[in-house]
Amino acid sequence: MRQHVTEKVQSYQLFSLVVFFELGTTIVLGNGIHQARQDAWLANLLGVGVGLLLFLVYARLYLRYPALSLTGSLQKICGKPVGWILGLVYVEYFLYLAARDLKDFTRLLQVGYFPLMPIAVTASFMLLIVIYVLTKGLEGLAGTSFVFFIFFSVMFCTTDVLILLFGEVKPEQLQPVLENGWRPVFQTVFPLMLTFPYGEMIAFTMMLPFCRNQPRKNVKTALWGILVSGLVLTVTVILDIVVSGVDISARSSFPYLITISQVEVGTFLQRLDVVTILVLIMGGFFKIGVFLHAAVVGAADLFGVHNPRKFLLPFATVVLVTFLTMAESLMEHIQIGLQIVPKYVHLPLQLGIPLLLLIVDGVKSRTKKQRSAGENFS
Amino acid sequence: MPKYQKWFRRWFNNPKQQEDSQEKQSSVELLPVYPSIQDNLTFLKNAFGHSSDLQIQELTIGKSPTVRIGIAYIDSLVNADKVMTLIKDLLGKELTQPNETHPHSHVRDWIKENLTVVGDMKEIRDWNRVSKMLLSGHTVVFVDGTNQAVSGDTSSVEHRAVTEPKTQIATKGPNEGFTESLRTNISLIRKRIKSPNLRVKKKPIGQVTRTDVALLYMEGIANPKVVKEVKKRLENINTDKILDTGEIGEWIEDQKFTLFPTLVSYERPDSIVSHLAEGRVAILVDGTPYAIAVPVTFLKILQSAEDYFMRYDLASVLRLLRIVAFMISLYGSAMYIALTAFHQEMLPTSLLISIGAQRQGVPFPVMVEALLMEGTFEILREAAVRAPRALGQPLAIMGAVVIGETAVVAGLVSPIMVIVVAITGISSYVAPEAAVTITSRILRFGFMLISGVFGLYGILLVTIAMVAHMQSLRSFGVPYLAPISPLVWSDLKDSVVRLPHWMLSNRPHELKPQRLWRIKYKVGDRVEYDD
Amino acid sequence: MIKYGLILSLLFFPLFMTGCTGYHQDIDQLAIVSAMGVDKAANGQYRVSFQVINSSQIASTKTGGGGGKSVPVVVYTDTGKTLIEAIRKASQQVTKRLYFSHQQGVIIEEKVARAGLKDVFDILERNIQQRLQLNVLIARRGTAEDILKVLIPTEMLPGSRVGEALKTSSRVLGETLESNVRDVVHGLTDDGIEPAISGIELIGKDEQGQSMSNLQESRPVAYTRINGIALFRDGKLQKWMEGNTARGAVTLLDRLKNTVVNINCGDKKDALAIEITHARTKLGADMNKGKPVLTVQMAFLGNVYEADCPIQLNDQETIDRLQHRLEREMKREVLSAVKTAQKEKCDIFGFGETLHRSQPQRWKTIRNRWNPIFSKAEVRVRAKAIIDHAGLRFDPFWSSK
Incomplete structure (x- = not known):
């Protein structure tokens, strides 16, 4: 009766998913203004470069084994037991990231828009929708992201033009450039910006094998996605600084909201706040969706289950429980998120293990080559 | 097939019963016609249960030897004049040289060759065909001594003349609408497509009604896979009656549980022709003035036939307007609820004060107020559609006075709520296709509920789920959101906007037509006219 | 199927448990605050007043016509040691929930401003309901409470009038400043710039101005006027500037x-x-041998508005002379403003910020003692004025004799 159409993800859908994933909640938070102040845009530009380099590490792994996701290539390179356990660690890591993101997101929503709504309710509703969309598979998630990407681009461009036309733009607020030298800029990029949002791209190693095109083209698409989202973040940060001022942006939890709320077009179009909430929700949704999907696909791969959808409900439950037992206050949450987690969790999992894998794989293949060459000689 | 569908199927259908009835039917089919005219006529009378409109006459024709013949027809289905001429002809004409050895079969052949007054003469051997022919208005002539009968088309069924379409109204372009007669409908299409490549396949569906269902497509343009799939699904229909295309639609849809229409019915032959020319398949059903076109996409449903007759700039603007109106009808009241109950900071100050003032003393929360008003509006609408025409006027006045004036004056609802309801209500009728109207009307209530609970957050998340659902929908294998997702650049020319006709050189990619290009020659080539 | 449903409902237990309609506040349950005033009470506590819009009154005048019976706004007042305490106490008097998102202005009494603004502004900035475009004014004569209580005939909402009047006067007169919370916070927090806020004063008998009778006079007995600019140093009001x-x-x-x-x-x-x-x-700032040099470059475009003397306005030389005079006049005004600010050691113009931007390294060494340095700075003003037309006439009738 019903035709099951197994279309794979198209490159533009992958692109839009990457962009949404990278923008996530970051765009509203004013990436790096807090640390690098008026040089945040420099930090952002530098961050994109580093993010692209980091993704090249993942891409290298993927190109070595184009049919395998991260959990697959882990087992291939490290052998069954070690690779399997590492794979499980990654699955849990993705679940943790999903829960963390959910926490970030619901907190922002509560502070900014729904002071009366308990975050558990917001989070459950979000998870419900994520589960529904993920039952449509990666195609569903990526396809939906593309439709919303069109919407987002139109909205973002219009808003930015309105800000430039009607906001009180003071470009001199970007000065002085590099007041305290490159140090604060570098400190913003490492390890903070490297791990969030660029290092989180590791979730895409679970998805690239399911994309339609040639592996090389997929990598190229993802790189473009990172670049574009980086530029969007930079533009946003510049607008934040130029319109709201460094000081207010750095001290506020929603610089983008403050920037947008200053647009007044005559007396009728005064409150564009709705734009921020839409951007925030879309970003949060696709980010959580990608993490949950990565975890689900990884688990299906590890346990040899054919239909990954079976993991959706249990995993969503895990995410919700993790979410509920996480740090109590926003301050504690941010402290853990900015100081402890990057060093001991993000860096090894996002940078350490992939690099190690590449090295081990390189050594392995070289010895194999030598061995086979040696055999030929003898 | 998803689990729940199987479950529904098991619950509601009893497959055993159906198999039994089918067996019975097939055993009757093969009974041959008796050689004796008496036996035949008796059998016929019994088969039709002495139905009073079954007319049977016995005649003797020829001089020497004489042959007895029996004429049977159903009074209510035939043209009396035609039958009279037939009988006159049978009685009046001289039999040519009787064949001594086989006088009876000679008579039969003579009847077949000489009765030119009626068309479509056929030989019949079994009873199944006899009853079928009788029921479609033919007159059957039994000849004594042969086990074959002859039937001639004398049918004449009452039906409406071709008039303007009732629902899909256009101010420009052709204004003929389909009628209840399948023949007329096909002729309306045929006269617009002067090509031998137009294929018409007929098949009766429904064990009781045996309604003729016709499948139309353009050979060489339509994707053969789609044609095959449509045929297959039509054959799988297992029902006793088909009265309208809507019933067919429910049987052959891809996704059963969705609020979005994956096929559309049209009352206009020109719409169907334009679909056929693009490579779609049309399904016509006898007895209804609506025809289905498949496969269709969401954007296609939001288009009107008129879009192609107007200038492209106006057509594009109107299409955009329609999409905006669809959005308003979906989100209008939900947004009102979200803004007044959750996000007051997003309203301009003067509007906030004015809404706040209007809502003073209204006894319900915004969501309840909105649901009440929208509900009342829907009831009024339904009543206005169903009520006898004479009641329409008083009904409209009652609605306008009760909702528009009294409820506001009584302080039950705020005036602005009435405005919002009116705007969303009117917007939902901008969509040219009734199916979309229904979608937006049902979804609107869902959005209102969710926005009353979660505000904008709920609206956007449910929209995400809705888009994910729409993008998983297929209409005969064609993605529902094409050409936006999956993206096909060259099809965007005729989607949200419509570019000039000379730029629409290809048929939609999503249909995978056999010939992608509408015309063989390139634009600017010489075209020869013959006259 | 049933199993899945069970898990699903367990997972979304919070959704069902908490009920579904408790998360919002209906629009008619809000008391929309149009303006807020902060005064110092006699015992040293803060005295906070809100002007709340009486929306039912506004509605009835709209539909019924001919003016309503009760006042369009209501003012609630209470005192507290901190601002939030005062706000909480005052909100007990209101049956509805106080709603600040649509506030148009904040009026701060001069006494409070002299004691320091920093205590007042944290709450204005931190609360999500507050918008940064909120206008700020200092009450010069009369308390903020009294100013909020005055009803103005041409305006339905006196609170929103505060903002409108400020806008109009600063756009037409040019002697007042539209400063909002963002500007003030910027001045309070950033080095090298201090806030400057316009003043508002109450003129006439305030008791009568509070009743509806004020609305029925063609010459109201009480009204408010926006006047002067207050100079701040370290968040404390120092001096008023007026006129030119x-x-x-x-x-x-x-x-x-x-x-x-x-x-x-x-x-x-x-x-x-x-x-x-x-x-x-x-603006420009530079350091020259440890002494700052402040430069001001101005350009004006103007036209002759009124000429009460015989003068040849179609003569380019005359126009050149006028331009020159205009430049001189503006230079004089600007210099007097800078001198006043220097005398009070209040860098409200942000010369320090300019220096910070152009020479960040040198700025670091002097940022802590910028205000005294600023007061001794040398100021150089350059102006260029262009008069491009003289209205509908060339020469005034004075000269046609």
């Missing part, structure tokens, strides 16, 4: 939109009025 000096300050802040400048016409004093339609000011 205030206009000089507005010019320096590059906020001058439109104003009329009087210049002498021969012997006749202030006989020529020139309307300035466009103005642009650029």
Whole structure:
């Protein structure tokens, strides 16, 4: 009766998913203004470069084994037991990231828009929708992201033009450039910006094998996605600084909201706040969706289950429980998120293990080559 | 097939019963016609249960030897004049040289060759065909001594003349609408497509009604896979009656549980022709003035036939307007609820004060107020559609006075709520296709509920789920959101906007037509006219 | 299927448990605050007043016509040691929930401003309901509470009038400053710039101004006027600037939109009025041998608005002379504004910020003692004025004799 159409993800859908994933909640938070102040845009530009380099590490792994996701290539390179356990660690890591993101997101929503709504309710509703969309598979998630990407681009461009036309733009607020030298800029990029949002791209190693095109083209698409989202973040940060001022942006939890709320077009179009909430929700949704999907696909791969959808409900439950037992206050949450987690969790999992894998794989293949060459000689 | 569908199927259908009835039917089919005219006529009378409109006459024709013949027809289905001429002809004409050895079969052949007054003469051997022919208005002539009968088309069924379409109204372009007669409908299409490549396949569906269902497509343009799939699904229909295309639609849809229409019915032959020319398949059903076109996409449903007759700039603007109106009808009241109950900071100050003032003393929360008003509006609408025409006027006045004036004056609802309801209500009728109207009307209530609970957050998340659902929908294998997702650049020319006709050189990619290009020659080539 | 449903419902237990309609506040349950006032009470506590819109009254005047029976706004007042305490106490008097998102202005009593603004502004900035575009004014004569209580005939909402009046006066007169919470916070927190806020004063008998009778007079007994610019140092009000000096300050802040400048016409004093339609000011700061040099570059575009003396306005030489005089006049005003600010050691113009931007390294060494350095700085002003037309006539009728 019903035709099951197994279309794979198209490159533009992958692109839009990457962009949404990278923008996530970051765009509203004013990436790096807090640390690098008026040089945040420099930090952002530098961050994109580093993010692209980091993704090249993942891409290298993927190109070595184009049919395998991260959990697959882990087992291939490290052998069954070690690779399997590492794979499980990654699955849990993705679940943790999903829960963390959910926490970030619901907190922002509560502070900014729904002071009366308990975050558990917001989070459950979000998870419900994520589960529904993920039952449509990666195609569903990526396809939906593309439709919303069109919407987002139109909205973002219009808003930015309105800000430039009607906001009180003071470009001199970007000065002085590099007041305290490159140090604060570098400190913003490492390890903070490297791990969030660029290092989180590791979730895409679970998805690239399911994309339609040639592996090389997929990598190229993802790189473009990172670049574009980086530029969007930079533009946003510049607008934040130029319109709201460094000081207010750095001290506020929603610089983008403050920037947008200053647009007044005559007396009728005064409150564009709705734009921020839409951007925030879309970003949060696709980010959580990608993490949950990565975890689900990884688990299906590890346990040899054919239909990954079976993991959706249990995993969503895990995410919700993790979410509920996480740090109590926003301050504690941010402290853990900015100081402890990057060093001991993000860096090894996002940078350490992939690099190690590449090295081990390189050594392995070289010895194999030598061995086979040696055999030929003898 | 998803689990729940199987479950529904098991619950509601009893497959055993159906198999039994089918067996019975097939055993009757093969009974041959008796050689004796008496036996035949008796059998016929019994088969039709002495139905009073079954007319049977016995005649003797020829001089020497004489042959007895029996004429049977159903009074209510035939043209009396035609039958009279037939009988006159049978009685009046001289039999040519009787064949001594086989006088009876000679008579039969003579009847077949000489009765030119009626068309479509056929030989019949079994009873199944006899009853079928009788029921479609033919007159059957039994000849004594042969086990074959002859039937001639004398049918004449009452039906409406071709008039303007009732629902899909256009101010420009052709204004003929389909009628209840399948023949007329096909002729309306045929006269617009002067090509031998137009294929018409007929098949009766429904064990009781045996309604003729016709499948139309353009050979060489339509994707053969789609044609095959449509045929297959039509054959799988297992029902006793088909009265309208809507019933067919429910049987052959891809996704059963969705609020979005994956096929559309049209009352206009020109719409169907334009679909056929693009490579779609049309399904016509006898007895209804609506025809289905498949496969269709969401954007296609939001288009009107008129879009192609107007200038492209106006057509594009109107299409955009329609999409905006669809959005308003979906989100209008939900947004009102979200803004007044959750996000007051997003309203301009003067509007906030004015809404706040209007809502003073209204006894319900915004969501309840909105649901009440929208509900009342829907009831009024339904009543206005169903009520006898004479009641329409008083009904409209009652609605306008009760909702528009009294409820506001009584302080039950705020005036602005009435405005919002009116705007969303009117917007939902901008969509040219009734199916979309229904979608937006049902979804609107869902959005209102969710926005009353979660505000904008709920609206956007449910929209995400809705888009994910729409993008998983297929209409005969064609993605529902094409050409936006999956993206096909060259099809965007005729989607949200419509570019000039000379730029629409290809048929939609999503249909995978056999010939992608509408015309063989390139634009600017010489075209020869013959006259 | 049933199993899945069970898990699903367990997972979304919070959704079902908490009920579904408790998360919002209906619009008619809000008391929309249109303006807020902060005063110092006698015992040293804060006294906070809210002007709340009486929306039912506004609705009835709209539909019924001919003026309502009760006042369009209600003012609630209470005191507390902190602002939030006072707000909480005051909100007990209101049956509805106080709603601040649509507030148009904040009025702060001069006494409070002299004691320091920093305590007041944290709450204005931190609360999500507050918007940064909120106008800020200092009550010069009369308390903020009294000013909020005055009803104004032409306006339905006195609170929103505060904002509108400020906008109009700063756009037409050019002697007042539209400063909002963002500007004030910027001045309070950033080094090298101090806030400057316009003043509002109550004129007439305030008791009568509070009742509806004030609305029925063609010449209201009480009204408010926006006047003067307050200079701050370290968040504390130091001095008022008025008249031409205030206009000089507005010019320096590059906020001058439109104003009329009087210049002498021969012997006749202030006989020529020139309307300035466009103005642009650029500040610069540099250190020269440990002493700062402040530079101001100004450009004006104007036209002759009124000429009460015989003068040849179709003569380019005359126009050149007028331009020159206009430049001199504006320079004088600007210099007097800078001098006043220097005397009070209040760098409201952001010269320090300019220096910070152009020479961040040197700034670091002097940032802590910028205000005294600023007060001794040398100021150089350059101005360029262009008069491009003289209205509908060339020569005034004075000269046609």
